[in-house]
Amino acid sequence: MAMATATDLPTIESKGFIHRNRMKIAPWLFLAPAIIMFLIYVILPIFQSMSISFYEWDGLSDPVFVGVANYIELLDDELFYTSLKNNILWLVLYMLAVPAGLFIALFLNQNVWGIRLYKSMFFFPFVISQVVVGLVFSWFYDPTNGILALIYGIFGGTAPAILADERYVTYGIIAAGLWPQIAYCMILYLTGLNNVSPDQVEAGRLDGARGWKMLWYVVLPQLRPATFIAVVVTVIGALRSFDLVSIMTSGGPYGSSNVLAYYMYETALSEYGYRMGYGAAIAVVLFLIMMVYISFFLYRMYRQEVEEG
Amino acid sequence: MKFTIKSAVLGSAAWALASTAFAGELVINYDGSDPAPKAAFTKVIADFEAANPDIKVKWNLFDHEGYKTSIRNFLTAEAPDVAAWYAGNRMKPFVDAGLFEDVSDVWESAGYNETLAASAPSMTIDGKKWGVPYTYYQWGVYYRKDIFKDLGIEVPQNWEQFLAACAKLKENDIAPITIGTKFLWTAAGVFDYLNLRTNGYEFHNDLTAGKVKYTDPKVQAVFDKWDELIEPGYFIKNHATYSWQEALAPMVQGKAAMYVMGNFAVAPLKKAGLTDETLGYFQFPEITPGLPKAEEAPTDTFHIPAKAKNKEDARKFLAFLAQADVQTEWNETLGQLPVNSKSQVADDQFLKAGFEVLNNAKGIAQFYDRDAPAAMAKAGMEGFQEYMINPDRRQKILERLDKVAKRVYKK
The missing domain is CATH 3.40.190.10 (Periplasmic binding protein-like II)
Structure with a gap:
């Protein structure tokens, strides 16, 4: 027996490192394609952008190292502050999509004949492309032939040129962006409402909860996961508000509707741009702002897993 | 884009x-x-x-x-x-x-x-x-011949006549000049012509080459002339909403009479119904008397x-x-x-x-956004658009352009 174990041992060992550790290696093997892709297309470019932001580079000639000069210039750049201010406006006003989506979802969450059709019609703006949304709203705002001009005309007024007036332009674009975003939040809440337990609603009703109280103390707490996702997608949607700005105003008039994402594109890649270093510096700032939310999101996920696990 | x-x-x-x-x-x-x-x-x-x-x-x-x-x-x-x-x-x-x-x-x-x-x-x-x-191709002023004829306006040769023509059109509820500044460069066309006529070809080159400041009195003089068009409201309203093509519409409808443009505007204007009898062209009028005329081409x-x-x-x-x-x-x-x-x-x-016109030109300018470096052109044209909407911000805009110029031309 002793002989046997002695001869058996080397055979187990001879099965090698991979065999012994396969339980540890297997998950990494399965994760590898995703990790490699993520490293190449997400992580690496982040560090590349950071390093480019220390150079002055037009994309053609050799880059020149300028240290933090690009960041110093940012501090003194009116357009950068306008973009930053607009980004904050976007973040704040875009949040309206969450309660608005919730109320539409509550309204549509009933069993009436044809409700599926109504639901899909409310969901429609999220399905069409942002480019189309932008074009539709630009026509809507057109101060001579748009619907807005017609409405003003009925009351004997003259419509403001929303997209040509620095005071209104950002609000005009955010309103256009809210249309599909509300639909998105609505669909999140509609699925969430399916999981609201009827027992608890019933119990609440027996205890005398009605209307707002019912919503606040019984329904909303059960919708917490949906609310969380709705807030996250809305924040991300607000921060990458690029397509609408590009389609509706190209950042104008004179840069007053710029947001960081578009300003970055404009300085780095547009016809009058090709200042790669400066664009990269803007990208880094945008990344840092996003990082705040990403960290919060990751922390929440982690907490949840710890609680549940 | x-x-x-x-x-x-x-x-x-x-x-x-x-x-x-x-x-x-x-x-x-x-x-x-x-x-x-x-x-x-x-x-x-x-x-x-x-x-x-x-x-x-x-x-x-x-x-x-x-x-x-x-x-x-x-x-x-x-x-x-x-x-x-x-x-x-x-x-x-x-x-x-x-x-x-x-x-x-x-x-x-x-x-x-x-x-x-x-x-x-x-x-x-x-x-x-x-x-x-x-x-x-040449730039210049494209105008509605029939409207000019109806109102008895002669083709203006100098700045006074040009302003008088604008005033007359405005009195008759026709916007004197149409323009669409959404994509900025159209405003640069107006600036270039005012500059070429006020200060001449060399000054245009010096400015786009970064040799003079935007706060220079000579540039201020250009904006003084521009003020004379903006303050009485001679440009169409809401021009920042329109592209250059969209700004053709008022001219075709007879709601506007002139357009400072390149010759490429003729084809779409004719397609929209204007003819050789209703559409005309004249050279941008003289501002500084006796100054040789340079053109954009x-x-x-x-x-x-x-x-x-x-x-x-x-x-x-x-x-x-x-x-x-x-x-x-x-x-x-x-x-x-x-x-x-x-x-x-x-x-x-x-x-x-x-x-x-081009054969007799003193010099040929390429256009503001082709003569000035890209970064300067972008800032400049945004400044022109902002000025056209808020003429009272002129000084602030020019100071900002000087700041941009300092960075762009440092090499």
Whole structure:
């Protein structure tokens, strides 16, 4: 027996490192394609952008190292502050999509004949492309032939040129962006409402909860996961508000509707741009702002897993 | 910018085609994707091949907007033998980066130094010629002949007459000048003309070369003239909402009477119903009495990339494309003006007028956004737009432009 174990041992060992550790290696093997892709297309470019932001580079000639000069210039750049201010406006006003989506979802969450059709019609703006949304709203705002001009005309007024007036332009674009975003939040809440337990609603009703109280103390707490996702997608949607700005105003008039994402594109890649270093510096700032939310999101996920696990 | 995705796809497709070149073949990248430029260029290529039977031309057609991005890729990676581009400061980044070939020898051997003399300055950097021009077009004031006639307005020759015409139109509830500044450059056209007429050609060059400040009294004088148009409300309302094409509509409808524009506006205006009887052209009126008049005439060009494989045949093509007869025929189809002074101009009242104006010009400016470096042009044009909406911010805008200029021109 002793002989046997002695001869058996080397055979187990001879099965090698991979065999012994396969339980540890297997998950990494399965994760590898995703990790490699993520490293190449997400992580690496982040560090590349950071390093480019220390150079002055037009994309053609050799880059020149300028240290933090690009960041110093940012501090003194009116357009950068306008973009930053607009980004904050976007973040704040875009949040309206969450309660608005919730109320539409509550309204549509009933069993009436044809409700599926109504639901899909409310969901429609999220399905069409942002480019189309932008074009539709630009026509809507057109101060001579748009619907807005017609409405003003009925009351004997003259419509403001929303997209040509620095005071209104950002609000005009955010309103256009809210249309599909509300639909998105609505669909999140509609699925969430399916999981609201009827027992608890019933119990609440027996205890005398009605209307707002019912919503606040019984329904909303059960919708917490949906609310969380709705807030996250809305924040991300607000921060990458690029397509609408590009389609509706190209950042104008004179840069007053710029947001960081578009300003970055404009300085780095547009016809009058090709200042790669400066664009990269803007990208880094945008990344840092996003990082705040990403960290919060990751922390929440982690907490949840710890609680549940 | 709307066309970025489409053009990126077109661009890369054409690029893939370009990479399969072989000896004896001349690869040309061209950005005239509209029907007229395409037809005209097809004919030019056919004529070139007939004149040079041993050369097989292979040309890649690019979308006009997308080309501006594509050229940066193909010049550094897989270069064609000949590439279309623009004169003036627009070609400077490529010349500075060593991506264009010096073609002064072609100018010498083809006699271009005489026949293309007017365009020579805009093709020269560091005393060398970097390309060959093939077409340009005049700018000026396009106006409604019938409205002018109805109101008894004569074609204005000087600034006082121009202001009087504007006042008269305004009295009759017609917007004197239409413009669409959404994409900014139209405002630069107005600025350039006010500047060329107030301060002259040299000052335009000094300003776009960064030799004078924007807060200079001479620039202030330009804005004083501009004030005289803006304060009484001579431009259409809400111009920042419109593209240049959208701003054509009021003119066609008779709600506006004039447009400071390039000759390319004639085709869409005629398509929309205006005729030679209702649409006219006049040279931008005199402001400073006795100052020689310079004009805007953006020039389109062809260049040989430094990394081209078949430079010998490329030189033959450049020597061919600016010949008098080739340019005559080419520009007749294009509806533009030949650059060669020995060429004939098409039988069209606008082209004839433009040819006359440009031949007597003191100098030819390329346009604000082609003469000034890109970063300066962008800031400048945004400033012009902001000023047109908020004329009271003039001083702040000019100070900001000085700040941008300090950074842009420091090298």
